[in-house]
Each structure stands twice: as structure tokens, then as C-alpha cells.
Amino acid sequence: MAGCSRTASASVLLLFFLFGFSAAKELLVGGKINAWKIPSSEADSLNQWAEKSRFKVGDHLVWKYDGGKDSVLQVNKEDYANCNTSKPIEEYNDGNTKVKLDRPGPFYFISGAKGHCEKGQKLIVVVMSPKQRYTGVSPAPSPAELEEGPAAAPTSAVSVLQSGLVPALGLLAICVGFLI
Numbered sequence: 001m002a003g004c005s006r007t008a009s010a011s012v013l014l015l016f017f018l019f020g021f022s023a024a025k026e027l028l029v030g031g032k033i034n035a036w037k038i039p040s041s042e043a044d045s046l047n048q049w050a051e052k053s054r055f056k057v058g059d060h061l062v063w064k065y066d067g068g069k070d071s072v073l074q075v076n077k078e079d080y081a082n083c084n085t086s087k088p089i090e091e092y093n094d095g096n097t098k099v100k101l102d103r104p105g106p107f108y109f110i111s112g113a114k115g116h117c118e119k120g121q122k123l124i125v126v127v128m129s130p131k132q133r134y135t136g137v138s139p140a141p142s143p144a145e146l147e148e149g150p151a152a153a154p155t156s157a158v159s160v161l162q163s164g165l166v167p168a169l170g171l172l173a174i175c176v177g178f179l180i
């Protein structure tokens with residue numbers, strides 16, 4: 001029975017690692033340097049990029065742009081829709097802006113450069129609620145995700161853990177069978 005409880009706790013630990021812990025990533029907005037600009041077409045827009053990406057609580061968005069010419073404004077939904085740059089929630093113009101996605105839900109960003117937002121330089125990022133991670137739906141990692149040293153490593157650890165999940169759950173089921 002001791003063996004069984006050990007297996008059970010190992011399985012719980014495994015589930016915790018799979019679902020509770022998931023590596024935070026840094027996502028380069030637009031997938032490349034200097035993507036923070038007026039899009040040349042609808043297909044080139046940052047929202048097209050955002051729709052293909054996956055954002056989790058704890059991830060960071062990173063913008064690389066010329067801080068002398070442009071800025072990143074985090075705004076509310078209304079100011080996003082109206083391209084109103086007068087009262088942003090946050091304003092960044094350092095050319096290397098990093099914003100932590102610290103809650104689920106939508107984040108709205110517009111360019112602070114005059115007339116740019118109206119021409120489509122804007123971005124909505126919708127961060128998944130932690131619950132959504134439990135569905136097990138896991139799209140292929142986006143190429144836009146920055147493969148940065150230590151941040152990238154835990155991803156492969158997760159796939160290693162995933163391969164161990166089925167046998168572990170099997171053992172757990174056997175243990176539960178014994179207990180009943």
C-alpha cells in the first residue's frame with residue numbers, strides 16, 4: 001500500500017507539472033524585429049499574427065522598434081477602437097518594450113505615433129484563462145515564440161513528462177482499484 005500511495009503522489013506531482021506549471025515565454029510582437037509599424041495589408045496586420053499565437057498568463061510581449069519614432073500605448077477597449085492616444089493605461093517608448101501578461105483576458109495596444117493607429121498599427125492580445133489550459137487542447141507552438149535559452153527548455157521537459165503521463169495514470173488507476 002505504501003508503494004501505491006507513492007505512485008499516487010508521483011502522479012499528482014506529474015499532473016501538477018503538466019497543468020499547473022507551464023513555461024512562461026517571451027513573444028516578439030509580429031514575430032520579428034520592427035514589426036511594430038503600419039501594416040502593408042490586412043494579412044500583414046499584427047492581429048493576424050496574434051490570432052495565430054497563444055498567450056498565457058505570465059508570458060511577456062516584447063516590442064522592438066525605433067523608440068525615437070514610435071511608442072506602444074496600452075489602452076482600454078474604447079480607446080483602442082477610437083485610436084484615442086490621450087489617456088493610455090501605460091506608455092512605452094524605449095524601443096525595447098516588455099509587457100507582462102499578468103491576467104487572463106484581452107490586452108489592447110495602439111501606436112502612439114500620430115495617425116498610425118488609424119492605419120492599423122494596433123494589437124489585441126487575448127490571454128487564455130488558466131482553466132482553458134486544462135482542456136488539453138495544445139496547438140503547435142508558434143514560430144513567433146522566441147526560442148530564448150532557458151525559457152525554451154521547459155517546453156521539451158513538458159513533452160517528456162507527457163510521455164510519462166499515460167503509464168502513471170494507469171498505475172494510479174490500479175492503485176485506486178486496490179484501495180476500493
Ligand SMILES: *[C@@H]1O[C@H](CO)[C@@H](O)[C@H](O)[C@H]1NC(C)=O
Nearest residue numbers: 078079082083084085086087
Ligand atoms: C479621448 O479620451 C479622452 C479621455 O478619456 C476624452 O476626453 C476624449 O474626448 C477622447 N477623444 C476622442 C476623440 O474620442
